[in-house]
Amino acid sequence: MNPLTRIFGTALCALSAPLIVGCGGDSDKKIEVRIAPSRAVPPGGETVADWRRVATAADRARLRGWRQAWVVALGKVTSADGLAVLRADPSLFDPDRVLPTAAPPAGAYRCRVFKLGANGTAMRNLTTYPAVDCMVRDEGDVSSLYKVSGAQRPVGLIFPDSGSRAVFLGTMVLGDETKPLNYGQDANRDLAGYVERIGPRRWRLVLPQPRFESLLDVVEIVPKP
Template sequence: MMSIFRLRQVAAVLAALALLPMVAAQACTVPGAAPISPFDGDRMTGFDAARTRGLGEALLAGSAEERAIVSALFATGDSPISAIPDGRYKCRTIKLGGLLPLVTYPWFDCAISDHGAVIEKRTGSQRFKGQLLPADGGLFYWGALHYGDEEPMAYDGLDERSQVGCLYKVSGKPVRYRLELPFPRFESTHDVIELVPAP
């Protein structure tokens, strides 16, 4: 039987989700040209569940400022895109749920290159690099995590460093994008990387 404490936790998560503005449902599909592993295919199948659970956990965090950052990334919905412009971007990782309800990291340097086909986080202790392909109004991402003292790794789908997700353009101003990574292998339930064009 579920404990009183657990029932209260579940009720609090449901109440927090009810406070979140309605999010436009954007598809997140895996293009046939993306050679991902069955494990990562399962992560993508669970994309909506990871997002919902992660957001529910994040909205229980104690910091109103951090909760507002998350809400702003989802509240206005998304604008369909077929590519993201090449150039330099500021990016920050926001971890939803898992070991802690919500963690927002500082800004680091990211870049988009090869006519919108390659994304890379270039600074910070944890970095990543991967590919982007159009996928039903967003961009499907597959890549790999690497650390600051390593060269970027190629996606192979077998290593614990593999990543999959979808990148969306957040509607409205300022211009910003949201890369979502369902069920990362470490720490969190759902990761969001916010990207804004660098000045």
């Protein structure tokens, strides 16, 4: 069976169908992600991996505003320590740094999250979290990406977009939750961003305007040693 049949339903119908991915580092444990088309497409306009048909209106707006989110978030980082982090890794924090082969191949990775621009008073303008295990799986015409551990665990799909950019759509799993909300069920949990390659065997996931804590999240993705 084509994996897209499981994700979008037979013949890309409007009924959501689950994507099954691993969870918690145990291959016997699975979680479901249900992602359904959010709008109709004229006959003949369908493609099985068309993220535009899947993304909510709010997430399409977030993706359109990606560059402004970068600029504002970077401008918030003014402390000496924060600026030192940005200057030490210009490839990771340069919004225009994109190379061919946008999506990482299937495999085990290490993901490190940088939160830029405080959204509220409880966060700093640059917060760096330790790297944790994450996985990329081949789902046919798309890939799945999910963090294995951590208090905040994005899980979702990577859709092709261009040679140098792919689109991530998914949801956020929090705390000890074992089952994510369906994409589109709760706007506060929905995630939308771009996946880009920025170096040899090095990628990033850029999430503009996440709902909590920051104005922009940058997730470094590198193969697990």
